[in-house]
Amino acid sequence: MKALDLLLNRQSCPRLTAPAPEGAELETIWKAGLRTPDHGGLTPWRFIHVSGEGLGKLADIFEQAALAEAGDSEKAKTMPFRAPLITIVIASPKEHAKVPEIEQVISAGCAVHAMQMAAFAQGYNGIWRTGPMAYSATVKQQLGLAEHESIVGFLYLGSPQTKASKVRELAFEDYVSWL
Template sequence: MLAMDLLLKRRSCPRLATPAPDSCELETILQAGLRAPDHGSLQPWRFIVAQGDGLLRLGDIYYQAMQEQGADEAALQKAQNMPQRAPVVISVIASVTKEHKVPELEQVISAGCCVHAMQMAAQAMGYGGVWRTGDLCYNATVEQGLGLAENESLVGFLYIGTPVTEPSAPKTLLVDDFVSHL
Protein backbone atom coordinates (compact mmCIF):
# COMPACT_ATOMS: atom_id res chain seq x y z
CA MET A 1 0.00 0.00 0.00
CA LEU A 2 1.35 3.42 -0.89
CA ALA A 3 2.23 5.51 2.14
CA MET A 4 -0.03 8.41 1.17
CA ASP A 5 -3.01 6.09 0.59
CA LEU A 6 -2.33 4.47 3.93
CA LEU A 7 -2.40 7.79 5.76
CA LEU A 8 -5.32 9.33 3.89
CA LYS A 9 -7.53 6.23 4.07
CA ARG A 10 -6.81 5.20 7.67
CA ARG A 11 -9.85 3.66 9.32
CA SER A 12 -10.36 1.85 12.58
CA CYS A 13 -11.58 -1.73 12.21
CA PRO A 14 -13.52 -2.70 15.34
CA ARG A 15 -14.45 -6.22 14.13
CA LEU A 16 -11.31 -8.33 13.83
CA ALA A 17 -10.63 -12.05 13.50
CA THR A 18 -7.87 -14.45 12.55
CA PRO A 19 -5.53 -14.67 10.86
CA ALA A 20 -3.38 -12.46 13.00
CA PRO A 21 0.08 -11.17 12.22
CA ASP A 22 2.66 -13.94 12.54
CA SER A 23 5.67 -13.46 14.81
CA CYS A 24 7.78 -11.77 12.10
CA GLU A 25 4.96 -9.42 11.15
CA LEU A 26 4.28 -8.63 14.80
CA GLU A 27 7.97 -7.84 15.26
CA THR A 28 7.74 -5.38 12.34
CA ILE A 29 4.60 -3.79 13.81
CA LEU A 30 6.35 -3.33 17.15
CA GLN A 31 9.45 -1.93 15.40
CA ALA A 32 7.21 0.66 13.74
CA GLY A 33 6.05 1.71 17.20
CA LEU A 34 9.63 2.09 18.33
CA ARG A 35 10.17 4.67 15.56
CA ALA A 36 7.68 7.13 17.05
CA PRO A 37 8.84 10.73 17.52
CA ASP A 38 10.76 10.88 20.76
CA HIS A 39 12.05 14.22 22.05
CA GLY A 40 15.14 13.57 24.16
CA SER A 41 15.45 9.94 23.01
CA LEU A 42 13.79 8.83 26.23
CA GLN A 43 11.86 5.98 24.65
CA PRO A 44 9.02 6.67 27.11
CA TRP A 45 6.98 3.60 26.29
CA ARG A 46 6.65 -0.11 26.60
CA PHE A 47 4.26 -2.68 25.20
CA ILE A 48 2.52 -5.77 26.54
CA VAL A 49 1.37 -8.16 23.81
CA ALA A 50 -1.60 -10.43 24.52
CA GLN A 51 -2.51 -13.29 22.21
CA GLY A 52 -3.75 -16.82 22.82
CA ASP A 53 -3.88 -17.43 26.58
CA GLY A 54 -2.69 -13.86 27.12
CA LEU A 55 -6.08 -12.64 25.87
CA LEU A 56 -7.74 -14.78 28.55
CA ARG A 57 -5.45 -13.29 31.21
CA LEU A 58 -6.25 -9.77 29.99
CA GLY A 59 -9.95 -10.64 30.17
CA ASP A 60 -9.47 -11.79 33.76
CA ILE A 61 -7.86 -8.44 34.60
CA TYR A 62 -10.79 -6.59 33.02
CA TYR A 63 -13.24 -8.83 34.92
CA GLN A 64 -11.54 -8.12 38.24
CA ALA A 65 -11.56 -4.37 37.58
CA MET A 66 -15.27 -4.38 36.79
CA GLN A 67 -16.02 -6.64 39.76
CA GLU A 68 -14.33 -4.14 42.08
CA GLN A 69 -16.60 -1.45 40.63
CA GLY A 70 -19.67 -3.54 41.52
CA ALA A 71 -20.68 -4.38 37.94
CA ASP A 72 -23.50 -6.87 37.36
CA GLU A 73 -22.89 -10.31 35.84
CA ALA A 74 -23.66 -9.21 32.28
CA ALA A 75 -21.13 -6.36 32.49
CA LEU A 76 -18.56 -8.69 34.06
CA GLN A 77 -18.91 -11.21 31.23
CA LYS A 78 -18.74 -8.45 28.62
CA ALA A 79 -15.53 -7.09 30.18
CA GLN A 80 -13.98 -10.56 30.36
CA ASN A 81 -14.72 -11.17 26.67
CA MET A 82 -13.49 -7.78 25.43
CA PRO A 83 -9.95 -8.95 24.56
CA GLN A 84 -11.45 -11.72 22.40
CA ARG A 85 -12.53 -9.07 19.87
CA ALA A 86 -9.15 -9.48 18.14
CA PRO A 87 -6.45 -12.14 17.98
CA VAL A 88 -3.78 -9.68 19.21
CA VAL A 89 -4.08 -6.88 21.76
CA ILE A 90 -1.10 -4.64 22.47
CA SER A 91 -1.29 -2.61 25.67
CA VAL A 92 0.71 0.56 25.09
CA ILE A 93 2.18 2.12 28.19
CA ALA A 94 3.71 5.55 28.64
CA SER A 95 6.77 5.21 30.89
CA VAL A 96 7.36 8.78 31.91
CA THR A 97 10.70 10.09 33.18
CA LYS A 98 9.58 12.65 35.75
CA GLU A 99 11.40 15.93 36.31
CA HIS A 100 13.14 15.74 32.95
CA LYS A 101 13.56 18.65 30.54
CA VAL A 102 11.11 16.87 28.21
CA PRO A 103 7.66 17.60 29.67
CA GLU A 104 5.63 14.62 30.86
CA LEU A 105 2.87 15.45 28.37
CA GLU A 106 5.30 15.15 25.45
CA GLN A 107 6.38 11.75 26.72
CA VAL A 108 2.78 10.53 26.87
CA ILE A 109 2.10 11.91 23.40
CA SER A 110 5.16 10.05 22.15
CA ALA A 111 3.71 6.79 23.48
CA GLY A 112 0.46 7.67 21.71
CA CYS A 113 2.41 8.07 18.48
CA CYS A 114 3.58 4.47 18.97
CA VAL A 115 -0.03 3.30 18.79
CA HIS A 116 -0.63 5.19 15.57
CA ALA A 117 2.58 3.92 13.98
CA MET A 118 1.76 0.32 14.90
CA GLN A 119 -1.79 0.62 13.58
CA MET A 120 -0.46 2.03 10.30
CA ALA A 121 2.11 -0.77 10.04
CA ALA A 122 -0.59 -3.39 10.61
CA GLN A 123 -2.80 -1.76 7.99
CA ALA A 124 0.10 -1.63 5.51
CA MET A 125 0.42 -5.41 5.95
CA GLY A 126 -3.27 -5.92 5.21
CA TYR A 127 -4.46 -6.22 8.80
CA GLY A 128 -6.93 -4.02 10.60
CA GLY A 129 -6.66 -2.38 13.95
CA VAL A 130 -8.50 -0.23 16.42
CA TRP A 131 -7.07 1.88 19.24
CA ARG A 132 -9.34 1.41 22.25
CA THR A 133 -9.33 3.24 25.56
CA GLY A 134 -12.45 3.55 27.73
CA ASP A 135 -12.80 3.29 31.48
CA LEU A 136 -10.64 0.17 31.75
CA CYS A 137 -7.70 2.02 30.21
CA TYR A 138 -7.67 4.40 33.17
CA ASN A 139 -8.47 1.87 35.87
CA ALA A 140 -6.04 1.30 38.77
CA THR A 141 -6.86 -2.43 38.95
CA VAL A 142 -6.04 -2.86 35.26
CA GLU A 143 -2.81 -0.91 35.72
CA GLN A 144 -1.89 -3.12 38.69
CA GLY A 145 -2.84 -6.30 36.82
CA LEU A 146 -0.56 -5.30 33.95
CA GLY A 147 2.28 -4.50 36.35
CA LEU A 148 2.51 -0.78 35.67
CA ALA A 149 4.99 1.20 37.75
CA GLU A 150 4.14 4.46 39.50
CA ASN A 151 5.52 6.51 36.59
CA GLU A 152 3.50 4.60 33.99
CA SER A 153 0.05 4.93 32.48
CA LEU A 154 -1.86 3.21 29.72
CA VAL A 155 -2.40 5.21 26.55
CA GLY A 156 -4.51 2.52 24.95
CA PHE A 157 -5.05 -0.99 23.74
CA LEU A 158 -4.30 -1.67 20.09
CA TYR A 159 -6.47 -4.51 18.81
CA ILE A 160 -5.06 -6.11 15.63
CA GLY A 161 -6.37 -8.80 13.31
CA THR A 162 -8.02 -9.39 9.96
CA PRO A 163 -11.04 -7.14 9.35
CA VAL A 164 -14.32 -9.08 9.42
CA THR A 165 -15.92 -6.47 7.16
CA GLU A 166 -14.48 -3.88 4.82
CA PRO A 167 -14.22 -0.58 6.71
CA SER A 168 -16.38 2.20 5.39
CA ALA A 169 -14.76 4.93 3.35
CA PRO A 170 -13.37 7.73 5.48
CA LYS A 171 -15.52 10.81 5.79
CA THR A 172 -14.21 13.66 3.67
CA LEU A 173 -12.87 16.41 5.87
CA LEU A 174 -12.11 19.88 4.58
CA VAL A 175 -8.74 21.24 5.64
CA ASP A 176 -10.17 24.76 5.84
CA ASP A 177 -12.51 23.63 8.63
CA PHE A 178 -9.51 22.89 10.86
CA VAL A 179 -6.76 25.28 9.77
CA SER A 180 -6.15 28.96 10.20
CA HIS A 181 -3.09 30.93 9.12
CA LEU A 182 -1.07 33.59 10.87
Protein backbone atom coordinates in the same frame (compact mmCIF):
# COMPACT_ATOMS: atom_id res chain seq x y z
CA MET B 1 1.24 0.60 -0.05
CA LYS B 2 2.35 4.17 -0.63
CA ALA B 3 2.76 6.25 2.53
CA LEU B 4 0.23 8.92 1.55
CA ASP B 5 -2.36 6.32 0.53
CA LEU B 6 -1.87 4.67 3.90
CA LEU B 7 -2.32 7.90 5.83
CA LEU B 8 -5.28 9.14 3.79
CA ASN B 9 -7.20 5.85 3.72
CA ARG B 10 -6.56 4.30 7.12
CA GLN B 11 -9.58 3.65 9.26
CA SER B 12 -10.24 1.60 12.35
CA CYS B 13 -12.01 -1.73 12.14
CA PRO B 14 -13.86 -2.87 15.27
CA ARG B 15 -14.57 -6.41 14.00
CA LEU B 16 -11.36 -8.41 13.74
CA THR B 17 -10.58 -12.07 13.35
CA ALA B 18 -7.64 -14.38 12.64
CA PRO B 19 -5.22 -14.32 11.12
CA ALA B 20 -3.35 -11.71 13.11
CA PRO B 21 0.16 -10.56 12.40
CA GLU B 22 2.86 -12.81 13.77
CA GLY B 23 6.56 -13.41 13.38
CA ALA B 24 8.35 -10.88 11.17
CA GLU B 25 5.11 -8.98 10.48
CA LEU B 26 4.47 -8.48 14.18
CA GLU B 27 8.08 -7.48 14.77
CA THR B 28 7.72 -4.89 11.99
CA ILE B 29 4.68 -3.47 13.77
CA TRP B 30 6.58 -3.19 17.05
CA LYS B 31 9.59 -1.65 15.29
CA ALA B 32 7.29 0.99 13.79
CA GLY B 33 6.13 1.81 17.32
CA LEU B 34 9.74 2.16 18.44
CA ARG B 35 10.43 4.71 15.68
CA THR B 36 8.02 7.35 16.93
CA PRO B 37 9.14 10.88 17.83
CA ASP B 38 11.06 10.69 21.09
CA HIS B 39 12.49 13.99 22.31
CA GLY B 40 15.62 13.24 24.29
CA GLY B 41 15.70 9.56 23.26
CA LEU B 42 13.93 8.62 26.51
CA THR B 43 11.84 5.74 25.09
CA PRO B 44 8.95 6.67 27.40
CA TRP B 45 6.78 3.68 26.46
CA ARG B 46 6.64 -0.05 26.61
CA PHE B 47 4.36 -2.70 25.14
CA ILE B 48 2.58 -5.77 26.51
CA HIS B 49 1.73 -8.41 23.90
CA VAL B 50 -1.53 -10.31 24.43
CA SER B 51 -2.63 -13.28 22.31
CA GLY B 52 -3.65 -16.92 22.73
CA GLU B 53 -3.98 -17.76 26.42
CA GLY B 54 -3.06 -14.18 27.24
CA LEU B 55 -6.48 -13.06 25.99
CA GLY B 56 -8.10 -15.19 28.69
CA LYS B 57 -5.75 -13.76 31.32
CA LEU B 58 -6.64 -10.24 30.21
CA ALA B 59 -10.34 -11.18 30.31
CA ASP B 60 -9.90 -12.24 33.94
CA ILE B 61 -8.17 -8.94 34.74
CA PHE B 62 -10.95 -6.95 33.04
CA GLU B 63 -13.61 -8.93 34.91
CA GLN B 64 -11.85 -8.29 38.25
CA ALA B 65 -11.64 -4.58 37.42
CA ALA B 66 -15.32 -4.37 36.53
CA LEU B 67 -16.32 -6.15 39.74
CA ALA B 68 -14.07 -3.90 41.85
CA GLU B 69 -15.14 -0.71 40.14
CA ALA B 70 -18.90 -1.27 39.65
CA GLY B 71 -18.65 -2.00 35.94
CA ASP B 72 -20.35 -4.58 33.71
CA SER B 73 -18.29 -7.70 34.43
CA GLU B 74 -20.02 -9.80 31.75
CA LYS B 75 -19.12 -7.28 29.06
CA ALA B 76 -15.64 -6.69 30.48
CA LYS B 77 -14.63 -10.35 30.29
CA THR B 78 -15.54 -10.54 26.58
CA MET B 79 -13.66 -7.41 25.55
CA PRO B 80 -10.25 -9.00 24.92
CA PHE B 81 -11.80 -11.45 22.46
CA ARG B 82 -12.71 -8.70 19.99
CA ALA B 83 -9.47 -9.50 18.15
CA PRO B 84 -6.89 -12.29 18.10
CA LEU B 85 -4.08 -9.96 19.20
CA ILE B 86 -3.77 -6.94 21.47
CA THR B 87 -0.75 -4.78 22.10
CA ILE B 88 -1.13 -2.73 25.26
CA VAL B 89 0.85 0.49 24.96
CA ILE B 90 2.02 1.97 28.23
CA ALA B 91 3.37 5.48 28.70
CA SER B 92 6.35 5.27 31.03
CA PRO B 93 7.59 8.84 31.40
CA LYS B 94 11.05 9.54 32.72
CA GLU B 95 12.14 12.50 34.86
CA HIS B 96 13.88 14.95 32.55
CA ALA B 97 14.67 18.66 32.89
CA LYS B 98 13.97 19.45 29.22
CA VAL B 99 11.29 16.94 28.22
CA PRO B 100 7.94 17.42 29.97
CA GLU B 101 5.76 14.44 30.81
CA ILE B 102 3.08 15.46 28.30
CA GLU B 103 5.57 15.13 25.43
CA GLN B 104 6.43 11.66 26.59
CA VAL B 105 2.79 10.58 26.82
CA ILE B 106 2.17 11.98 23.34
CA SER B 107 5.16 9.96 22.13
CA ALA B 108 3.52 6.80 23.51
CA GLY B 109 0.32 7.76 21.66
CA CYS B 110 2.35 8.15 18.48
CA ALA B 111 3.61 4.59 19.02
CA VAL B 112 0.03 3.28 18.98
CA HIS B 113 -0.69 5.15 15.76
CA ALA B 114 2.53 4.00 14.08
CA MET B 115 1.83 0.37 14.97
CA GLN B 116 -1.72 0.59 13.63
CA MET B 117 -0.38 2.10 10.39
CA ALA B 118 2.23 -0.68 10.10
CA ALA B 119 -0.48 -3.31 10.55
CA PHE B 120 -2.68 -1.62 7.94
CA ALA B 121 0.26 -1.40 5.50
CA GLN B 122 0.72 -5.18 5.80
CA GLY B 123 -2.93 -6.00 5.05
CA TYR B 124 -4.23 -6.22 8.62
CA ASN B 125 -6.42 -3.83 10.47
CA GLY B 126 -7.03 -2.75 14.01
CA ILE B 127 -8.63 -0.37 16.41
CA TRP B 128 -7.11 1.74 19.14
CA ARG B 129 -9.30 1.45 22.23
CA THR B 130 -9.15 3.04 25.65
CA GLY B 131 -12.27 3.22 27.82
CA PRO B 132 -12.63 2.40 31.51
CA MET B 133 -10.13 -0.47 31.44
CA ALA B 134 -7.34 1.87 30.32
CA TYR B 135 -7.91 4.01 33.42
CA SER B 136 -8.66 1.24 35.91
CA ALA B 137 -6.44 1.04 38.98
CA THR B 138 -7.11 -2.71 39.10
CA VAL B 139 -5.98 -3.23 35.50
CA LYS B 140 -2.86 -1.13 36.04
CA GLN B 141 -1.98 -3.09 39.18
CA GLN B 142 -2.64 -6.51 37.61
CA LEU B 143 -0.53 -5.63 34.56
CA GLY B 144 2.34 -4.54 36.80
CA LEU B 145 2.36 -0.85 35.88
CA ALA B 146 4.41 1.46 38.06
CA GLU B 147 2.66 4.36 39.77
CA HIS B 148 3.90 6.87 37.16
CA GLU B 149 2.82 4.73 34.19
CA SER B 150 -0.46 4.83 32.28
CA ILE B 151 -2.16 2.87 29.53
CA VAL B 152 -2.51 5.00 26.41
CA GLY B 153 -4.19 2.31 24.38
CA PHE B 154 -5.18 -1.24 23.73
CA LEU B 155 -4.31 -1.81 20.07
CA TYR B 156 -6.55 -4.63 18.86
CA LEU B 157 -5.13 -6.22 15.68
CA GLY B 158 -6.27 -8.86 13.22
CA SER B 159 -7.93 -9.31 9.86
CA PRO B 160 -11.07 -7.30 9.16
CA GLN B 161 -14.32 -9.28 9.36
CA THR B 162 -16.21 -6.67 7.39
CA LYS B 163 -15.47 -4.54 4.38
CA ALA B 164 -14.44 -1.03 5.33
CA SER B 165 -16.95 1.71 4.81
CA LYS B 166 -16.12 4.83 2.86
CA VAL B 167 -13.47 6.94 4.55
CA ARG B 168 -14.98 9.93 6.30
CA GLU B 169 -13.85 13.09 4.54
CA LEU B 170 -13.18 16.17 6.63
CA ALA B 171 -12.67 19.61 5.09
CA PHE B 172 -9.32 20.90 6.28
CA GLU B 173 -10.73 24.44 6.07
CA ASP B 174 -12.88 23.62 9.12
CA TYR B 175 -9.83 22.75 11.23
CA VAL B 176 -6.98 24.91 9.94
CA SER B 177 -6.57 28.60 10.60
CA TRP B 178 -3.86 30.95 9.39
CA LEU B 179 -1.76 33.30 11.47
